[in-house]
Every structure is written in C-alpha cells, then in structure tokens.
Amino acid sequence: MSDSVLDRIRQNRQRPAVPTRDDTLISRVQQPEAPQNLEVVETPPETQVSAATPMTNDALEDLKAELAKIPETNRHSAIVLEKELDQSLTRYCKDNRITIEVFLEAAWVHTTANPKAMEEILLEAKRRYADRKRAGKLRRLITMLEG
Template structure:
C-alpha cells in the first residue's frame, strides 16, 4: 500500500522544466576564478579544458580527510577564533605548525614533552569517565 501511495505522490508532483544549457561551464570560467598553482593571483585560463584543469590540480599537494580532532574547550575556542581572524582553517594552521616543528628538533622536543603530558591527562580523564559510568549503572 505504501508503495502505491508513494508512486502516486511521485506522479502528481510538478517539476519545473529547466532548458538545457548550450554553453560549457568549463570553457566559460571567468579569468578571475582561475589561479596559479603557487599563489592566488588571477590567471588567464578562460579556454581551459577539463584535462588542463586536471593537470594543474595534479601539481598541487594532495589532501586527505583526517578524523575529527578533539581539543580542550578553551583551546578550541581560541584556536578557532585565531584561525578565523587570520582567514585560514584550523587544518591549514596544523599543517603549517607541523612543517615548522618537524624542521626544528628543539621545537619538536618541546612539543612532544607537552603532548605526552596532555596524553596522560586525557588517559586519566577517560579512566575517570569510565569509572563514573560504571558506578552510575550500579545505582
């Protein structure tokens, strides 16, 4: 019964008919939207083909989605505000910070000391949450 009702609803809906485009979106890119691989200055690229755009993209570093990052509330607020004010994302900031830290052994050792201290705190907090949950279930 529900299939027939659904079929009737689909048949009765009125969809707007959109005329087919005669121009190509790729060929009509405004020159202000095309950028060079190494900066954000406009580049004349109005006649770029799909293959040319793919080649240009291949020159840029590949990215990969990473799992959600869990931060202390205050750090998350301050970091998000800072990055927004600077016009960048937290992920791009993290990439840049990693690049600079990886290039300087002294900075990396300071970061690792702080990271290990914070990791111990997170583990302790997790143990406490688990214990609280277990005790709440017993009552």
C-alpha cells in the first residue's frame, strides 16, 4: 500500500518549469589572443583570478603547473575538542588568519622534526585519550541506569 501512495504523491507533484538562462557574462565575441611571450609574475595569495576572465592555453598551463607544486589536501573526519580548548584554539587561529587544520599540519611538521616535543605531546595525547574513554564509559553507564 505504501508503494501506491508514494506513486500517487510522485504523480501529483508539480514542479515549476524553469526558463532557460541567458549567460550575459560570457562574451559572444572571440577575445584576441594574448602575446605568446607571457612572463610569470608572482602575485600575492590574496589575488584571485576571475572565472569570467578569458585565459590563453599557456596561462592555463602555467596555473596548472603552479598548482601541481602545492601539496594535495585530503578531507579528514571532524575534529572533536574540549570546549575551552576549542574556543581558545579557534580564537588563536582566527587572530592569525589560519584554519585549525592548517595549524594542525604545521604542528605535525614541527613535531616530527623534534622527537622530544613529539614524545611530550604523545604522552599528553594518551592521557587525554584515556580521559575521553573514561568519560564515554561513564556516560554509557549513566544512560543505562537512567533508562
């Protein structure tokens, strides 16, 4: 019965027709090509290339080559932090105009070069991990006793 109800709902829904869009930002006239002897100029990181700006193949290849020099990134799971630590770390990173992820990358690079610092951080991390496991067990016991 639920399949027939679902089919009726699908048949009865009316989707509005969307008119075709006129892309006025895209030039209809062919742009003249830039000179072949392009010089690569270092631009500050804040400078952004507009998507509407026509580019020559050479300029595009230069941008791709520059991008290839920068290490690739990979998404990681969400980071769970203590509330107070999260607030102070977020504020610190905002004040310095970086993300928490970039700060974590830099801290990792620094500590891999400094074994003593890595050892100290690992001891602290293991202590914090044990505390979190204990907190999880306590929350589970409380839930079981309340329910």
